[in-house]
Amino acid sequence: MTRAGKEPAEDVKRAFRRAIEVAGLETSQVRMFKSSGADARVVLGAASPADWPHEPPAIEMYVLVGFDGSIGEVDIRCAATDGDPMMEVFTAPNLQKCRCDLADLAVTLKEVWVARREVIGRVAAGEKPPIFDGKWNWTPASHLMP
Incomplete structure (x- = not known):
């Protein structure tokens, strides 16, 4: 098994943990796996607030x-719901196309968390998705299906 890209990926895992902590969230998991098809390692992270009652993050x-050590943009996924994200996967507004550089991850996570609360409030007030929060679109998965 090749170790190509392993050390930079370990650095990214540590950066994910730090960014999650700085954003005021708790790490659910950070892991990586090798993707030969992409000639890369995929680093996955998941987080929730301390009082999050659901298993899915x-x-x-x-x-x-x-494998050459290059680091792409971080893709962030989040559903605007206080319910179980798995149970509301098709109905809750989901963050669309949120990407940032690794160096900006902590700030972006904070911004996403604030925007998420705002979108939850707007839906509760009767606004119908898709919703634009000023920076990102939030659209239920059911709206993206043919």
């Missing part, structure tokens, strides 16, 4: 770390 992120 509240927010997830991933990035490709090339």
Whole structure:
């Protein structure tokens, strides 16, 4: 098994943990696996607030770390719901196309968490998705299906 890209990916795992902590969330998991098809290692992270009652995490992120050590943009996923994200996967507004550089991850996670609360409030007030929060679109998966 090749170790190509392993050390940079371990650095990314540590950066994920730090960013999650700085954003005021708790790490649910951070792991990596090798993707030969992408010539990269995929680093996955998941986090939730301390009082999160559900097994699925509240927010997830991933990035490709090339075997050459290159680090792509971090892709962040989050559903605007206080319910179980798995049970509301098709109905809750989901964050669309949220990407950032690894160096900006902590700030972006904080911004996403604030935007998530705002979107939850707007839905509760009767606004119908998709919702634009000023920076990102939040759309239920059911709206993206053909």
